[in-house]
Amino acid sequence: MVVTARGRFITLEGGEGAGKSTHARALIRWLESRGVDAVLTREPGGTPHAEALRTLLLEGLVAPFGAEAEALVFAVARADHMNHVIRPALAAGRWVVCDRFMDSTRAYQGTAGVPLEVLHRLDRLAVGDDRPDLTLVFDLPAAEGLARAARRRSGETDRFEQDVAAVHEARRRAFLEIAQSEPERCVVLDATRPVDEVSRAAEDAVAARLGSALPGG
Ligand code: Z5A
Secondary structure: OOOOOOOEEEEEEEOOOOHHHEEEEHHHHHHOOOOOOOOEEEEEOHHHHHHHHHHHHHHOOOHHHHHHHHHHHHHHHHHHHHHHHHHHHHOOOOEEEEEEHHHHHHHHHHOOOOOHHHHHHHHHHHHHOOOOOEEEEEEEEEHHHHHHHHOOOOOOOOOOOOOOHHHHHHHHHHHHHHHHOOOOOEEEEEOOOHHHHHHHHHHHHHHHHHHHHHHOO
């Protein structure tokens, strides 16, 4: 019987405009150049049902029910994403690169007042033991990220972008606290540097943490 080695699960986290989407795409290209079969996905979203929930969340249609309800809906979307995309890919030996994941719930809904034990319980339900092998936290001052996002934006701001600067800074601190409390999983990258340098730092982090799982590693 042939046993396929499990793939590796990498998540990208950080505030608005920190460069997660840019570097998720770059990381997929780099992994493929190393012979890795990799899947690019995102949260909220990644499956048709979770993408439908993304629309509700980003249009602010869940917001009137409160932050706990938003955390629940993010967890429902995550469970669907885990069951239909992430777990099957990992089981097939593919690597998964996910633009935002469970730490975003801690940083956004946690700073909005949802107790940590509720968030941990939701993680146990939606994620279980299939936690990321590596999380890259793209760190930069919130004002700089918002300015980048504003320059790129064509339409209106979404429900989360509309929050005031102090809220965005609290989320930045929350991401850094998560990284500090789980150094075996998380690597913080200085996202104020030029794009190419940040990409190289992301690749170095993957090679350092997961290099033995790369083809020929
Ligand atoms: N959310 C939540 O509350 N709870 C949860 O559990 C989850 C999510 C999973 C999803 O929005 C929203 O859902 C999000 C959190 C909440 N809040 N908001 N808003 P999204 O996925 O649509 O948006 P985002 O995650 O914030 O992504 P973003 O704004 O698109 O930012 P980004 O992906 O980090 O950045 P980017 O698109 O790669 O780069 C932004 C611009 O900066 C672009 O023009 C780049 O070319 C440029 N860039 C990138 N890197 C650099 C460097 N190094 N220098 C200069 N310019 C750069």
